[in-house]
Amino acid sequence: MAYSRAVAKPSSKPRGGRATPKTPKASGRYTPPTPRDSKVSPKWVPIVMFGALAIGMMIILANYVDLLPGEGPNNWYLLGGLGFITVGFVTSTKYH
Numbered sequence: 001m002a003y004s005r006a007v008a009k010p011s012s013k014p015r016g017g018r019a020t021p022k023t024p025k026a027s028g029r030y031t032p033p034t035p036r037d038s039k040v041s042p043k044w045v046p047i048v049m050f051g052a053l054a055i056g057m058m059i060i061l062a063n064y065v066d067l068l069p070g071e072g073p074n075n076w077y078l079l080g081g082l083g084f085i086t087v088g089f090v091t092s093t094k095y096h
Helices: 044-064 075-092
Strands: none
Touching (some): 044 075
């Protein structure tokens, strides 16, 4: 019995994906540039951001080395410190 092998013919199309990505079509709408004065944050934003982060960190550290009033470390001080840190992170999203 004789077996015949099928020989694959080379395809004329190149294989693989697109070499360069498609560029989006330009829209007909005009988008004005952002005014330069609106890109600057007020001076209080970094002060509040760094202040809240530092106060939160100091409350948490003082809680664990038992410098705060109460009978040893307290979860309420921990939550207060995490609250200050959260305020610092939220304020950091407003910084430009």
